[in-house]
Amino acid sequence: xxIQLFTISVFTENQVSLLHQISMVFSRRCLNIExxxxxxxxxxxxxxxxxxxxxxxxxxxxxxxxxEKRVDVLxxxxxxDDEIVFQEVALYKVPTExxxxxxxxxxxxRKSGARxxxxxxxxxxxxxxxxxxxxxxxxxxLKPLGLRQFxxxxxxxxTKAPIELVDEFLQKQEIRKQLQNGKEDF
Amino acid sequence: MSNKIxxxxxxxxxxxDQGTDIVFGYPGGQIMPVYDRLYDFTDRLxxxxxxxxxxxxxxxxxxxxxxxxxxxxxxxSGPGAMNLIxxxxxxxxxxxxxxxxxxxxxxxxLGKDAFQESDVVSTTLPVTKWAIQxxxxxxxxxxxxxxxxxxxxxxxxxxxxxxxKDAQSGMAEYIYHPCTFIRSYDPDPxxxxxxxxKAVELLDKAERPLILSGHGVTIAKAExxxxxxxxxxDIPVGCTMLGLSSIPTDHPLNxxxxxxxxxxxxxxxxxxxxxxxxxxxxxxxRVTGDTSKYAPNAKIxxxxxxxxxxxxxxxxxxxxxxxxATVLGKLAAKVKKNSRKNWNDSFERHKKVEDERVKDRExxxxxxxxxxxxxxxxxxxSQAFNNxxxxxxxxxxxQMFSVRYFGFTKPRSVISSGGLGTMGFGLPAxxxxxxxxxxxxxVLFIGDGGFQMTIExxxxxxxxxxxxxxxxxxxxFLGNVRQWQHLFFNSRYSATPMVNPDFKTLASAYGIAxxxxxxxxxxxxxxxxxxxxxxxFLLNVNIDETDMVFPMTPGGHGVDEILLNATEYYKPV
Numbered sequence: 001x002x003i004q005l006f007t008i009s010v011f012t013e014n015q016v017s018l019l020h021q022i023s024m025v026f027s028r029r030c031l032n033i034e035x036x037x038x039x040x041x042x043x044x045x046x047x048x049x050x051x052x053x054x055x056x057x058x059x060x061x062x063x064x065x066x067x068e069k070r071v072d073v074l075x076x077x078x079x080x081d082d083e084i085v086f087q088e089v090a091l092y093k094v095p096t097e098x099x100x101x102x103x104x105x106x107x108x109x110r111k112s113g114a115r116x117x118x119x120x121x122x123x124x125x126x127x128x129x130x131x132x133x134x135x136x137x138x139x140x141x142l143k144p145l146g147l148r149q150f151x152x153x154x155x156x157x158x159t160k161a162p163i164e165l166v167d168e169f170l171q172k173q174e175i176r177k178q179l180q181n182g183k184e185d186f
Numbered sequence: 187m188s189n190k191i192x193x194x195x196x197x198x199x200x201x202x203d204q205g206t207d208i209v210f211g212y213p214g215g216q217i218m219p220v221y222d223r224l225y226d227f228t229d230r231l232x233x234x235x236x237x238x239x240x241x242x243x244x245x246x247x248x249x250x251x252x253x254x255x256x257x258x259x260x261x262x263s264g265p266g267a268m269n270l271i272x273x274x275x276x277x278x279x280x281x282x283x284x285x286x287x288x289x290x291x292x293x294x295x296l297g298k299d300a301f302q303e304s305d306v307v308s309t310t311l312p313v314t315k316w317a318i319q320x321x322x323x324x325x326x327x328x329x330x331x332x333x334x335x336x337x338x339x340x341x342x343x344x345x346x347x348x349x350x351k352d353a354q355s356g357m358a359e360y361i362y363h364p365c366t367f368i369r370s371y372d373p374d375p376x377x378x379x380x381x382x383x384k385a386v387e388l389l390d391k392a393e394r395p396l397i398l399s400g401h402g403v404t405i406a407k408a409e410x411x412x413x414x415x416x417x418x419x420d421i422p423v424g425c426t427m428l429g430l431s432s433i434p435t436d437h438p439l440n441x442x443x444x445x446x447x448x449x450x451x452x453x454x455x456x457x458x459x460x461x462x463x464x465x466x467x468x469x470x471x472r473v474t475g476d477t478s479k480y481a482p483n484a485k486i487x488x489x490x491x492x493x494x495x496x497x498x499x500x501x502x503x504x505x506x507x508x509x510x511a512t513v514l515g516k517l518a519a520k521v522k523k524n525s526r527k528n529w530n531d532s533f534e535r536h537k538k539v540e541d542e543r544v545k546d547r548e549x550x551x552x553x554x555x556x557x558x559x560x561x562x563x564x565x566x567x568s569q570a571f572n573n574x575x576x577x578x579x580x581x582x583x584x585q586m587f588s589v590r591y592f593g594f595t596k597p598r599s600v601i602s603s604g605g606l607g608t609m610g611f612g613l614p615a616x617x618x619x620x621x622x623x624x625x626x627x628x629v630l631f632i633g634d635g636g637f638q639m640t641i642e643x644x645x646x647x648x649x650x651x652x653x654x655x656x657x658x659x660x661x662x663f664l665g666n667v668r669q670w671q672h673l674f675f676n677s678r679y680s681a682t683p684m685v686n687p688d689f690k691t692l693a694s695a696y697g698i699a700x701x702x703x704x705x706x707x708x709x710x711x712x713x714x715x716x717x718x719x720x721x722x723f724l725l726n727v728n729i730d731e732t733d734m735v736f737p738m739t740p741g742g743h744g745v746d747e748i749l750l751n752a753t754e755y756y757k758p759v
Contacts, residue, residue, distance in 0.1 A: 012370075013370055016307075016319075017307055017308070017311060017317070020308055020311055021311055024311060024312050028312070061497075062494075062498060065493065065494035065496075065498075066494050068493075068494070069492065069493075069494045071315065071316045071336055071368065071370060071371045072316075072370055072371075073370060074369070074370045170369070173369040173370075173372075174369075176367075176369075176372065177367050177369065180366060180367055181366075
């Protein structure tokens with residue numbers, strides 16, 4: 001069974017315990033989450049989790065179904081890299097002294113397309129957005145030149161589909177609500 | 187201002203407005219405001235005091251399984267809530283609607299390791315369908331409405347409402363609307379007609395179709411549609427353990443039980459069938475055996491209300507996401523009337539072998555010392571109740587023999603811990619079932635091991651005069667583990683012999699009539715005595731410990747690789 005990196009997008013109600021409900025689907029199967037990014041999405045009241053995980057497609061399809069089964073989860077989607085546009089952001093802190101000592105850091109930063117976020121007498125912070133390998137490449141280059149701190153975000157991603165996939169789902173639910181004359185009292 | 191009542195009273199009024207009249211529970215410090223209000227509502231909300239929270243929740247499960255209503259259990263914080271975990275997991279595995287209400291320390295103390303504080307929501311999330319903590323009295327009624335809606339719709343399951351003390355004591359107005367819609371949750375998906383038509387086409391074309399009827403048929407009250415479909419298409423039915431009472435035992439199309447200790451016919455013919463219609467079942471490993479050898483000749487149609495079950499264990503050729511009653515009703519209306527005599531007859535020769543080689547020696551044995559076999563006892567008790575009692579089992583050999591040799595004529599008649607296999611489930615579940623359906627006979631078969639796991643619930647029987655019939659199949663062994671030790675661990679009986687108390691004396695301490703049956707000669711008379719009373723009765727039956735459940739598909743084997751006894755595999759001719 002082929003192991004590859006998958007990206008899972010999960011849209012949920014904005015409520016306590018959702019992270020636990022999602023993570024337990026992974027931990028139950030001893031699956032390691034590679035990266036995780038959570039924030040409010042463009043729809044008011046809806047949160048989006050973007051999770052990456054290395055596993056087989058079969059396993060990931062089960063995981064997505066079991067995440068979606070949780071009552072407060074609206075919809076979950078499974079993506080491979082070719083189906084999404086994705087990005088990470090990373091911050092790099094180096095001593096300002098090292099930057100000034102030679103043009104080496106400046107050259108590396110220019111070529112990598114990173115930008116300067118803050119310059120202080122003691123330290124300078126660069127920001128780099130890109131894919132994991134690009135972020136890692138800049139890290140590898142700056143490390144021997146006195147990198148003091150490094151942090152990177154989880155992956156964020158949008159699909160290549162023309163619409164937000166969860167919109168379609170929400171529209172269907174609105175129709176269902178009207179058909180059932182449903183009362184949601186919470 | 188004057189319209190305001192306490193969160194505790196809101197809880198009780200909401201339970202009543204939701205149609206609850208029976209709750210099981212156990213009080214404690216952090217749930218005292220609720221119990222205090224309960225004191226004023228005892229005419230409308232009957233509280234049954236268990237002797238342990240695990241007993242309370244298993245009783246609520248038995249109540250829910252027997253009635254189809256939501257079982258309600260109340261426990262205090264900390265240890266009270268933690269003692270519910272086994273029951274919650276059991277209810278999740280067996281799709282049993284439960285609303286569990288737990289007390290919680292006041293919200294200002296949360297996260298500070300207060301006395302009897304447990305992180306109930308986090309702990310119960312993996313074993314529940316939904317769990318919520320309520321901290322404000324105005325949130326109590328909506329939480330109850332949502333809890334009942336979730337627990338008993340779609341695929342039913344347990345939910346937890348963790349009620350902080352301030353939510354119980356604080357005041358709010360009481361406004362109650364039952365919940366009927368949650369946008370993230372669709373419990374009754376619409377089934378497109380074209381999918382029904384595809385299934386009908388597969389069934390009509392099939393020469394050797396087989397219906398696998400699971401617990402979902404009972405939950406959806408789809409028994410009539412199931413039988414209508416089977417009869418119209420002349421399609422044989424195999425039942426999972428929890429689906430057993432979905433079709434009467436003596437119905438000519440009921441070919442028996444599937445799985446590890448099921449009947450030869452449906453197991454062998456699973457691998458002969460060309461179309462399998464699996465409904466409300468989830469291809470548990472106890473049903474399929476080795477999945478790579480399962481149903482190699484069949485197109486599989488899988489009907490389930492839970493879409494995460496599709497392709498989880500067995501890949502289906504067509505899945506139908508919907509309510510079993512709706513889907514089976516549509517299929518029954520659309521399939522062609524058919525006759526499949528040869529296919530149905532093909533089950534008979536397997537049945538004949540099983541009757542001669544397995545069943546007969548089990549129900550008509552002749553052990554020289556008079557010790558009895560479980561099968562003969564179960565068969566006789568079932569007949570004494572005209573095969574129309576509710577069967578409750580514990581877990582182990584008592585369970586496997588019970589579901590093999592007990593007869594069913596009415597739906598919703600088998601209550602057993604299927605998915606989780608919880609020893610100690612049986613006694614409290616039988617009490618809950620009898621409380622839920624007092625007009626029916628409730629018979630519990632239980633082993634000496636499982637009996638002692640929740641034996642404290644004899645107290646409930648005593649206090650509430652619950653007329654359950656307890657048949658203790660007592661072999662002074664943990665029989666099922668012993669069987670596996672005998673077959674697969676070189677007969678090394680590690681930690682399975684039991685030194686037991688005098689159960690008859692124990693029962694008499696609780697005022698429960700009891701009788702020891704040491705020899706076969708006394709059995710029929712003892713059963714008569716048990717049947718003749720409306721009150722609870724304990725039959726302590728002296729069982730031969732060497733008896734083993736057969737047929738048996740050992741773990742890792744295909745569904746048609748079946749042991750007839752300890753050494754001989756079945757070879758169909």
